[in-house]
Amino acid sequence: MAPPQAGSKKRRREPANVDVKLVEIYEDLASEKDEIRLKAAQALVSQFTPDKSPADEQIKKALQRLFRGLCSSRKAARIGFSIALTEVLTQIFSAPRESTQFGLSDALQIWESQSNSSGSESGQEQRDHVFGRLFGAEAIIKSSVLFQPAVPFTQWTKVLDLVFELSQKKPWIREECGWIVYRCVYDLSSRKMNAKFAEAALERLCSHDLARSPEGVAIWLAAKDMFPTAEFPSKAWKHDDPLDTKERNSLSKIMKESSAADSEDDNQAKNAKSSGVWNSKLHFAWDAVLSRTSDGSPKSKTSKSSRLSFADFWTEVVDNGLFASASSDERKYWGFLLFVKVLNEGSPQQASHVFTKNLVRCLMNQLAVEDRYLHRMAVKASKAIQGRVSKEPGFAAPAVRGLMATSGTVNFDQATKTKTVEKIVAEASAEALKEIVPLFEQLMRRPGTSDEKAAASSRQFLAGLLLTTVRSKASTTGDSADELQPVLEQILFIFVRFAYFTDSGNSSTAPEPAVTQPTQELLRNRINSCLNSLLASQKYAATLPYAVVRQIRDAVKSGEYGKFIIEMDDTLQNSVKTAFKSLKKLSSKEKKGETSGVAAFKLLYSMTILQVYSGDADAVSMLDELEFCYSKFLGDQDSKKGDTSDASDALVEILLSFASKQSQLFRRMSEQVFGAFADQVTENGLESLISILEAKESLAGQQEMFEEQDEGEDEEEDDEKDEDAEMIDADELDSDVEVVEADGGSDGSDSSNDDDDHDDDDEKEGEGEGEDALEVAAFEAKLAAALGTHRADQDLNAAESDSDADMNDDEMEQVDAQLAQVFRARKQVASQRQDKKDARENMINFKNRVLDLLEIFVKKSHSRLLALDLLLPLLRLARRSTVKQIANKANAVLREYTKLCKGSAVPPINGSDEAKPVWELLRSVHKEAGHSGPPMHATACSQASLLVVKVLVAHDKKAIAHVVDVYAATRKEQLGSTKCHVQPTFFTDWNNWCVSASKQLKN
Structure with a gap:
């Protein structure tokens, strides 16, 4: 490296004194993980404990860094720095410090300077400084350093002024500012502090014109509860209570944050302070107010100030305020939040008062249409009602009364397209039903409308609710059933009153408008539906039907309800x-x-x-x-x-x-x-049941069974001819009914030689289609003859000389008469076809019911020899029936019968005279097995045959030889005749039985 030039004056950089550990602590305070933030805060606080004797400069730098960190929007900095700041302030100023020049006033000055914005920052930076000041104030108050004896009282008022000034300057953060002071009042009370601190808070609140704001109401109520002996600012509220009955109008406007003048006295006219910002969450002031409204208990006579009851408060502030017709959707949203809150958390007395007129009307409107702005909130409210009833069944009474009586709309569920009331009624307790049922009776008597059609609709809805009640409670057992029986009787008596009697002479008890005949018929059907559900419970089967007819008899005698129908x-x-x-x-x-x-x-x-x-x-x-x-x-x-x-x-x-x-x-x-x-049941009685199974599933079968008068010999012949051509689709009969082939697998020659079989299905289908085509052709021919015309594809070469000729009046009248006759005949044919269809449905239903009875019979009497008479009719029905449901049920009854006849449960034979019919039955069963039928029919024949064999062998073991001869004869018939269609499984089951029974036969 070259040496520095002579004369160079470059200054050497000195190494910076950076505390790396402290930098890491500040970094961790902004971590998004709770455990890291708390660990960093603990590490920082440990440096400022009294035993560490931190220097003033160290304290100043730490507070500057912490207050500055509160103004950061980075990660979770505000949370972490706020926790650390609170604890650091507590450690520094909780006890007097020796030889120090740094006091609390210096700390407040740092807070004020670090959170003050110069105005040149961006919008986001200004917001960060606002939050910094807010979180700083919270940390200072929570640290309790302002309430130390050595701290001047002016420091507390200075913090209050800064907080309230911030709430005035930035209305969107006013709720948070108020929350800090509100919680501080409780902290002061818990620390047994002097009332002057609360008095100062109220005084500064009024001086900043915030007393008549939601925050001001909450702070005032908290101070009044926690410091009842404190001196409150005069003329802020009548009787120094925001919840005084005379302040209800003002309170309503304040809580919905209205800016309109709220005082009736011009000398005291003040405005309700509005934050100007809508929040989707409820203001904390609502909790403060709701918790201090009475449940409607009598007001103290000695009290100078009478507070609003919850009912009055809810009606004035919520119903007439938030849910007023002119209220915005945002305020109604708050109203729904309050509604849900009271339902979830309120006492039973409070919850019973929330179903007010405007609220229920709004709830109905919002529930009715899915794309409305508050629909989801209305659904949430509806579920809250149901949830409260589910947890507290007794709440069903006020809920139903509120939804139906308050709104004036009886058919609430129909109007809202929901099942709200229905579900509530189903969950109601016996005590609740004792209130609900009389209400329904009252509404059924006076539905609240003079229009007969609307009244009939309302009564139908009420009848449905009563039926729902019966169905939901019919299966109740134990002590609850005893409590419910009077309620169930009362419901049935209501139906009796309006179903069987016309208008009474007493105008005070007569239904208005009068109950129409269709409604009475509907109510009679509702009685049957109720009894149907109650019959499922053996407890009510013999008591409630008797109570119903006894009530009708007594009412007929007394004439209480008017004239009998x-x-x-x-x-x-x-x-x-x-x-x-x-x-x-x-x-x-x-x-x-x-x-x-x-x-x-x-x-x-x-x-x-x-x-x-x-x-x-x-x-x-x-x-x-x-x-x-x-x-x-x-x-x-x-x-x-x-x-x-x-x-x-x-x-x-x-x-x-x-x-x-x-x-x-x-x-x-x-x-x-x-x-x-x-x-x-005797042989004749059983024969009555069997005869129904063997009847035809047609109009002719119905006429024969019910002894109806035939309209004409020709019509009867047509019914017999078209018996199978008039089949209807299975879906029109029953959800489980399905049309199947009568003789699946048989050919024409086989079926034609069987006297009991139906015609071939293909022929029946062809006949049905041919008949339809013939009817259409005949109708067109008659119509053409009446009009003197022809189809476009017919008589193409016919002369048209008279086609344009005009008809006179007599000819026109003659054509009209002919047309009327043609269409009358067409209508008659359609009516006959409908009669055949209805008759078929009736016979199928009747056979189903008889099979149900026979199933009971085999369960009760399977050990009687008489029960064997069922085998052949059931086998024939399983083979012949064109309805799959009937065939399946016949097989099921027979299967149940053979299943029950095991071991000693086999019907006994007494003497040779009783044995002869049984042998004949065995041969008949084998003959039945030779007919072609569905696969289940072959299995049923095998089961029936083996059952008869068991009966014969149980009577005489030597009979097995003759049984073998019967099976041998059947085998010969199968091998030698093309008309015998015995299935292989018939003999396979016989062989298996022989193997299992051989040991018993040899003993």
Whole structure:
């Protein structure tokens, strides 16, 4: 290196004295990780503990660095530096320091200078300095150094002035400034500080004209609670209380941050200070106010100032303030936040008062349309209501009352396209329902509209809610069920009142407007739906249906609800009167502990009487038959003597009458009653069930089954001819119904030789399509003849000499008459086709119900020899039915039967006379197995055959030889005849059975 030139005056740089460790600490204070920030703060604070005796210069540099760090927007600098600053100030000024010239006033000067902006900075830099001053003030106050005895009181007022000046200068940070002072009031109280500090805060608050702001209200309320003996600035609030009843208008404008004049006294006219900035979060002042409003308890008479109750506060400040029609969406958003807050955190008394008129109206409007600005908040509010009810079922009562009665809109769910009320009602407790159900009755009586159509819609909605209640509570067990029974009865009585009686003479209790006939019919259906759900619970099956018919009878006698819907002659009245006498006897037997068949008869009587009250003419004769059955089964000893077979057969016919109706209620009722007497079913009764399975699934089958009068011999022939051509799509019958081939796999020659089989499916389809084409062609021909025209593709060479001729009036009238006749005939054909379709649906439904009863029968009576009579009808139904659901259910019943007949459960045979029909049954089953059918049919035939074999062998082991001969004959038939379609599995199952049964047969 060349030596420096002579005369060079370049100064040598001295090494800088940098504390690397301290630099790392300041860097870590801005870390985004909590543990790193806390560790750095601890390391920094440890350097300023009293035992370290830090120098003034060291303190000054540290405070400058910390206050400057608060003005940084880098990472999490404000959080880390604020924590460190608070602790450093505590360590430095918590105790007197010897030989020091650096005091708290110097620290405040550093804070003020470091957080002061010169005005030449960018907008972001200015914001950083504002936050620096805010966080600095928070750190100084939290450190409690201002409240040391040696610290001049003016330091506290100086900090207050700087904070309040900042809130005035930058309104967007005013809430944070107020929060610091608000929390400070609580800290002062917890430290048992002198009230003068709180008084100074209130005095500076008023001097900066911030008393009438949300922050001012919160600070004032906190000071009033924490320092009740303090001297408050005069004339700021009436009775020195922002929550005084006379300040309600002012409070409303302040809390919604309105800038309008809020004082009624011109001498005290002040403005509610607005921050000018909307925040999506609730202001902390709402918590301060909500927590200090009473729940509506009586006000103290000795108190000079009476505070607003929560209900008054909510109505004035929230409902008439935030939810006023002229309020902005932003303020309504705050309103919804408050609504959700009270629902989630408020007491039951508070939560019951939040369903005010304007709020509920806004909630409905926002819920109704998805693209509205506050729709999501309305949905959140709706879920908050449901959530509160789910946790507190008793809250359902005020919720329902608030949503329906307050708004004046009965059908809240329909208006909002939600299920809010429905879900609330489903979760309601028994106590809540005791309030809700009378409300629904009141609303059903007076829906709040004079328009019949609107009233009918509201009543329909209310009926749906009551039905939802019953369905949700029907399965309740234990003590809750006992509490719910009166409520369930009351719901059914409401339906009875409006479904079975016209307007009463008493104008005060009469429905307005009057209940229409369609609505009454709807309500009667709702009664059936309720009973259907209640029948699933054995607890209610015998009690509530009886309560319903008893209520109708009593109301008819008293005339309380007006005129009964049907005219009851003497004969009808006597039949009903006799039935009620039997019901009374049944109730007495039930109280005495006699349960065998009592509940079933009680249910059957009640449902039959209900049908009579609903105008069912057939139900009257059923009452007489039911009386005969009752006297045989459960009457006195004299009437019970003798054979009960006739009564059993009559009972089966009664149950079939109910089962034939397309109602789940009657299906469930017939199943319950049949289950109680299934073991007493006779051969005739079983034959009545079987005959339904063998009936045709058509109009002819329905006429034969229900003994309907045929309209004409020709029509009956057409029905028989088109029996299978009139099939309808499965979806139109039942969600689970599916049309299938009747004789899958068979050819024309086979099916034609089977007397029981249907025609070939292809032929049936062709006939159906041909018939449609013929009907269309015939209609077009008649129409053309009436109009004197022809189709464009016909009679192309016909003369057109008369085509342009005009018709006179007589000819026109003749054409009109012909056209009317043509379309009338067309309509009649369409009506006949619909009748056939309906008849088919009815027969399919009826067969389904009968199969349900037979399933109960095999469960109760599978060990009876009589049950074997089901085998052939079930096998034939599984093969012949054109409905997959029917075929599957027939197979399921047979499978259940064979499954139950195991071991000693096989039906016994007593004597050779009983054995002969069983042998004949075995041969018939084998013959049935020879018919071509679905795969399941072959399996069912094999199961049925083996069941019969078990019965015969259980009676006489030597019978196995004859059984082998029967199977051998079937094998010969299979090998020698093209008409026998026995499946291989039939013999495979037989061989497997022989292997498993060989050991038992040899013993």
